[in-house]
Amino acid sequence: MPTSTPLDPSVPVRHRWFSPARLLAIASNTLLELVRQKVFYFLLLFALLSIGSSLLVVQFTFQQQFQVLKDVSLGAMSIFSWLLAVLATAQLLPRDLEDRTLYTILAKPVPRFEYLLGKLGGVLLLLALSLALMSALFAGVLAWREQTQLALIQAATPPEDLEAAVQALRASTFTPSLGLAILTIFLRAAICASLTLLISSFATSSIFTVIVSVIAYIIGHIQPVARDYWLHSLPAGQGVSPLVQVFLGFVALFFPDFQLFNLVDEAAAGNTIPFPLFAQTSALGLGYAMVYTFLAYLFFSQKEL
Amino acid sequence: MADPAAIAIRNLTKIFPVPFRKEKVTAVEDLSLEVQPGQIYGLLGPNGSGKSTTMKVVLGLVSPTSGSTEIFGRSSLHVESREAVGFLPENPYFYKFLTGSETLHFFGRLCGLSGPRLAARSRELLALVGLETAANRRVGSYSKGMLQRIGLAQALIQDPRLLVLDEPTAGVDPAGSREIRDLLLQFKQRGITVLLCSHLLGQVQEVCDRIGILHQGRLVSEGPLESLVSVEDQTECLLRNASPELLRSIQAQAAAAGAEVIQIRKPQTTLERHFLKVTHGVSRDASTQPSPQHADVHAP
Numbered sequence: 041m042p043t044s045t046p047l048d049p050s051v052p053v054r055h056r057w058f059s060p061a062r063l064l065a066i067a068s069n070t071l072l073e074l075v076r077q078k079v080f081y082f083l084l085l086f087a088l089l090s091i092g093s094s095l096l097v098v099q100f101t102f103q104q105q106f107q108v109l110k111d112v113s114l115g116a117m118s119i120f121s122w123l124l125a126v127l128a129t130a131q132l133l134p135r136d137l138e139d140r141t142l143y144t145i146l147a148k149p150v151p152r153f154e155y156l157l158g159k160l161g162g163v164l165l166l167l168a169l170s171l172a173l174m175s176a177l178f179a180g181v182l183a184w185r186e187q188t189q190l191a192l193i194q195a196a197t198p199p200e201d202l203e204a205a206v207q208a209l210r211a212s213t214f215t216p217s218l219g220l221a222i223l224t225i226f227l228r229a230a231i232c233a234s235l236t237l238l239i240s241s242f243a244t245s246s247i248f249t250v251i252v253s254v255i256a257y258i259i260g261h262i263q264p265v266a267r268d269y270w271l272h273s274l275p276a277g278q279g280v281s282p283l284v285q286v287f288l289g290f291v292a293l294f295f296p297d298f299q300l301f302n303l304v305d306e307a308a309a310g311n312t313i314p315f316p317l318f319a320q321t322s323a324l325g326l327g328y329a330m331v332y333t334f335l336a337y338l339f340f341s342q343k344e345l
Numbered sequence: 346m347a348d349p350a351a352i353a354i355r356n357l358t359k360i361f362p363v364p365f366r367k368e369k370v371t372a373v374e375d376l377s378l379e380v381q382p383g384q385i386y387g388l389l390g391p392n393g394s395g396k397s398t399t400m401k402v403v404l405g406l407v408s409p410t411s412g413s414t415e416i417f418g419r420s421s422l423h424v425e426s427r428e429a430v431g432f433l434p435e436n437p438y439f440y441k442f443l444t445g446s447e448t449l450h451f452f453g454r455l456c457g458l459s460g461p462r463l464a465a466r467s468r469e470l471l472a473l474v475g476l477e478t479a480a481n482r483r484v485g486s487y488s489k490g491m492l493q494r495i496g497l498a499q500a501l502i503q504d505p506r507l508l509v510l511d512e513p514t515a516g517v518d519p520a521g522s523r524e525i526r527d528l529l530l531q532f533k534q535r536g537i538t539v540l541l542c543s544h545l546l547g548q549v550q551e552v553c554d555r556i557g558i559l560h561q562g563r564l565v566s567e568g569p570l571e572s573l574v575s576v577e578d579q580t581e582c583l584l585r586n587a588s589p590e591l592l593r594s595i596q597a598q599a600a601a602a603g604a605e606v607i608q609i610r611k612p613q614t615t616l617e618r619h620f621l622k623v624t625h626g627v628s629r630d631a632s633t634q635p636s637p638q639h640a641d642v643h644a645p
Contacts, residue, residue, distance in 0.1 A: 065454035
C-alpha cells in the first residue's frame, strides 16, 4: 500500500476568518451541483415561448409584434428566474444536512457564514448565467424579427419615408431600458433566493421552504394593494386599530413590495426607465437581500447539526 | 511549557431538548478526558452512548450545554481549531455529482490548498486509498467501501495533526479493513493523533493505545489499553517447536513453584487472516503473527 507523505511544511496554510478562495470553492461547487441537475433544460421552453410569441402575431403591426415578444420574453425570464431562485435554494441546506455532507464541510476550517454565502453565491451565479443565456436567446429572436421587419419596410416604404420608418423600427426593438429591466429581474430573483435561504435556515424540509417562499412572494406582491384596502376602505371617522397598524408595519417592513420592481413592465411597454429610479430600486433590493442573508446566518449559526 | 493535549474535554455535558415536550435528553454527562498528541484513542460504547455527540462537540458541529472542548489548546467553538483536523463521519456521503478527484479538490480548496500542490496531494491520496482507477468516476456510483476510502482521503487532504474517524471500516472488505488498520499504524508512526470510534472491538484493540468507554452518556471506563484488558494474575507465553517433554517439564516446574498451568493449546489464526490468505490479500505483517504451529501457554 502506498504511504501518505506530509505536505511541504515550508508552505504553511494559515487560517483566515474570511477567505475568498473558500467562498469561491463553495459557490462554484454549488453552481456545478445545480448545472449537473440539468436545470438548463428550461431554456428550451424559453426558446419555444420566445420564438413562438414572435411568430404567432405576424399579422399585427411591428410595434405590436415587438411589444408581445418583449412581454412574453421578459415575463418568462421573471418566472423562470423566480422558480430557479426558490427551487434551487430550497434544496441546498436540507440536502447537505440530510446527506451529512454538511458535517464534512463544517469539520474543515470553514466558518458558517462563508458556507451560507457560498451557497447563495452559487445560486446567484446560476441565476446570472441563466438570465445571460435567456437574454442572448431573446436578443437573437429580437434581432431576427427586426431584420425581417426591416426587409419588409425597405420593400414597402417610399424612399422619403424610409429613414423615419427605420428609426421607428429601431426604437421599438433594442433600448437601454431592456438591459435595466433584465438587471431588475436578477435583483428580484436574488431577493427571493436570499429569502428562501433564510426560511431554509430554520425549516426542516425543502417542501416547507418552497411553500413558505411562495407565500412570501405572493404577500410581497399583494401587500401594497391589501395595505391600501385596509387603510382607505374604512368608513369615515373610523381609524385603524394600533394592532392592525403594527401588523401592517411589520408586513411592509419584512416583505419587500415587489410592485416596486415592476420596472420590467415599463421596459416591455417601450417606456424609458429613469436611471435614478433603477438605482433606488436596486439599493432597496440589495438591502433586503443583505438583511435576509444576515438573518439566515443568525439562525444557521445556532443550528445544532 | 508542555504541548497542549490533542483533544481536551472538560466536564462536557450535552442536553438536547425534545421538540414539543418538557423532557430533555442528556446525550453526554460530565465527560472529561484527554487525548495526547500521537495517541490512537479508541472511543467505544453501544449505540446511543454519546460517542457521536462527543465527536460533534469536539468538531464544533454542536455546542456544549456546559463544559468545554479544545483541540491542540484551541476551543472547539472557534473555527481555527479545525485547521489541524481531518474528520471521517460514519457512513459518509459526498456530493454525488462530483468525481473522486473533484471531491478531493473541493475539500482541498476549503483547506486553503490550490494549484499544483492540491493536484499532487489529490493524486497522492487517491493512490493511498487505492482509488486511482476510480478517480474520474462520479462518487454517486461508488460502493460503500469506496465511499469510506474517499472519505478517508478527504480527511487527510490538508495533512491534519488530528484525525477523527467514526467507524472508518464500516462497509469495507477485510483486505481494505486491514489496509486502513495499517494506515492508522502508519499515522501513529508519523505522530498523527487519531480519535477512533468503532464497534469492531478487535480492530480497536489492535491499534489503540488508550480506550474510553461511554455508556448512557457517561465515561464508565478509561485508561491505557493494556491496563484495561490484561489479566493481572496470569502470564501468557508463546513457544515455537515445543516438544511434549518440554511442555510437561514446564507444567512440573510451574506446579513446583506453586503456579497453575491453566491451558496448553495450539493458538489459532483469526478468520480475518485466513480470509486474507485465501483471497491473496494477506498483509505484510502476517508472517510475524503466531502460526498454528505455535504452542500457547497460559499460566497464573
